[in-house]
Amino acid sequence: MRIAELSRRTGVPIPTIKYYMREGLVPQGERTGPNQARYGEEHVRRLRLARALVEVGGLPVASAREALALIFSSGISEFDVLGKAQYALTPPRERAEDDVWDEAAAQVDELIARRGWQVKPGNPARRTLADALATLRRLGEDDYLDLLETYAETAEHLADTEVRAISRRGDLHAMAEAIVIWTALGDPVIASLRRLAQEAQAARLIGGTTEETA
Amino acid sequence: MRIAELSRRTGVPIPTIKYYMREGLVPQGERTGPNQARYGEEHVRRLRLARALVEVGGLPVASAREALALIFSSGISEFDVLGKAQYALTPPRERAEDDVWDEAAAQVDELIARRGWQVKPGNPARRTLADALATLRRLGEDDYLDLLETYAETAEHLADTEVRAISRRGDLHAMAEAIVIWTALGDPVIASLRRLAQEAQAARLIGGTTEETA
Structure with missing residues (x-):
């Protein structure tokens, strides 16, 4: 899906999605063109989690990044x-x-x-x-x-x-x-x-x- | 007491004291000259409380201001x-x-x-x-x-x-x-x-x- 669809599915505004990607809370999408990327179900899940931790749980971005990296790491x-x-x-x-x-x-x-x-x-x-x-x-x-x-x-x-x-x-x-x-x-x-x-x-x-x- | 003494007594750095005063968490001191002011025991108490609410309790400055104003208001x-x-x-x-x-x-x-x-x-x-x-x-x-x-x-x-x-x-x-x-x-x-x-x-x-x- 495109970023607009990702935003619609999760209710997270596009600028916030881009901010979370820059900060490493959510992985970048798969590049499909110079200004386009594609996103999958894992992005939906991670975005919901990122927002839950930062906006509702009140965690600093660095703590949320560390926690998310751990959940989604392969060698746990x-x-x-x-x-x-x-x-x-x-x-x-x-x-x-x-x-x-x-x-x-x-x-x-x-x-x-x-x-x-x-x-x-x-x-x-x-x-x-x-x-x-x-x-x-x-x-x-x-x-x-x-x-x-x-x-x-x-x-x-x-x-x-x-x-x-x-x-x-x-x-x-x-x-x-x-x-x-x-x-x-x-x-x-x-x-x-x-x-x-x-x-x-x-x-x-x-x-x-x-x-x-x- | 002067602001340096206020800082020493409470352990709050002078720039933080000035910030809390600007934000209305702590009242201004009594002016004693163009660049000097005097502070009393109420300043010590309010400063300790302000820091407790903001730095340890994690309250936004606006919430801390409202709570402090209420504690120190006369018509409670x-x-x-x-x-x-x-x-x-x-x-x-x-x-x-x-x-x-x-x-x-x-x-x-x-x-x-x-x-x-x-x-x-x-x-x-x-x-x-x-x-x-x-x-x-x-x-x-x-x-x-x-x-x-x-x-x-x-x-x-x-x-x-x-x-x-x-x-x-x-x-x-x-x-x-x-x-x-x-x-x-x-x-x-x-x-x-x-x-x-x-x-x-x-x-x-x-x-x-x-x-x-x-």
């Missing part, structure tokens, strides 16, 4: 599925570290040990969590930290459900794809459900109003 | 705390809607009704959730939708714990501030814990490796 191994697919979805951070951060990182290590989680030192989510905890500490939100155990239990419950469903897929490529999609899109699903539930609980506990907020 | 009401503080933290979306999206939005309404959540039609998280569900549907990830009920239960449990802790603060300003901080920073806390727990559960269920992933 079980180690890749368990490690790289998920690690690609935690954007790298570059932030100064200080005593408060070191304390937060130690707190993350203790939490992981206390819950008996087998997590490699290289999992980038360790640092993301330490960033958030250090920020809460700096803002004086120490009672927030009391909730950490509740969050950890909840995360364990979600992860158990997710990993069981993913492992039923069997095929490594299908598993890598599911990890990427579920991890990236699960973030906005959970974030929105939490906001909806917060409003509902606030209405029950603090006393709500039935007025519409503009 | 109970309606504001329950509605606006939280709504400010869900960035507005502009995306085309189609049949798949309409179905997803209906699914969100049903979920909210089924769980008995009292949520106003204007809560922007309804649309964010519909976006994510429509995206999953388009990617053919229909078995993901089976997990929705687990996510909703989990969100309810988290929200209950959070709102109880927040309601103990009593003062409306302190509550608005807590809602903003907890909602924005809870997102990366939950996202990282989920990734850590996923690795741990994958190691248990699929069979992990003790090798370090580079």
Whole structure:
């Protein structure tokens, strides 16, 4: 199909398709003339995935590229599925570290040990969590930290459900794809459900109003 | 204090401080000369909050500005705390809607009704959730939708714990501030814990490796 058809099928505007191709999220089409190329079903699939990760999952383009490359690579191994697919979805951070951060990182290590989680030192989510905890500490939100155990239990419950469903897929490529999609899109699903539930609980506990907020 | 001291106290570089002031996240200092201004403790607090929301919580600058303006406004009401503080933290979306999206939005309404959540039609998280569900549907990830009920239960449990802790603060300003901080920073806390727990559960269920992933 031509690029216009690709755009119609996926709902992605042509300039966005060209941008994703330049950035390596979607492969170039097969050249059929000086200004023409042909696209196939894999382009449809990759384009939908690219848009899901970037626009809905909120991933930086570089992270989405890495995750997509992994899903569509031919030499995927079980180690890749368990490690790289998920690690690609935690954007790298570059932030100064200080005593408060070191304390937060130690707190993350203790939490992981206390819950008996087998997590490699290289999992980038360790640092993301330490960033958030250090920020809460700096803002004086120490009672927030009391909730950490509740969050950890909840995360364990979600992860158990997710990993069981993913492992039923069997095929490594299908598993890598599911990890990427579920991890990236699960973030906005959970974030929105939490906001909806917060409003509902606030209405029950603090006393709500039935007025519409503009 | 001068801007250099403000930067030292908060760890925020001077160009970033100036950017946040231009964008209205932090108020200007009190002018003491043609090129000098003086800053107080409120600037320290607002700067820390601004950075937490933007850099760690990942909020767009406009959303952070709205949330900060609300926390530091003088005429805050109970309606504001329950509605606006939280709504400010869900960035507005502009995306085309189609049949798949309409179905997803209906699914969100049903979920909210089924769980008995009292949520106003204007809560922007309804649309964010519909976006994510429509995206999953388009990617053919229909078995993901089976997990929705687990996510909703989990969100309810988290929200209950959070709102109880927040309601103990009593003062409306302190509550608005807590809602903003907890909602924005809870997102990366939950996202990282989920990734850590996923690795741990994958190691248990699929069979992990003790090798370090580079």
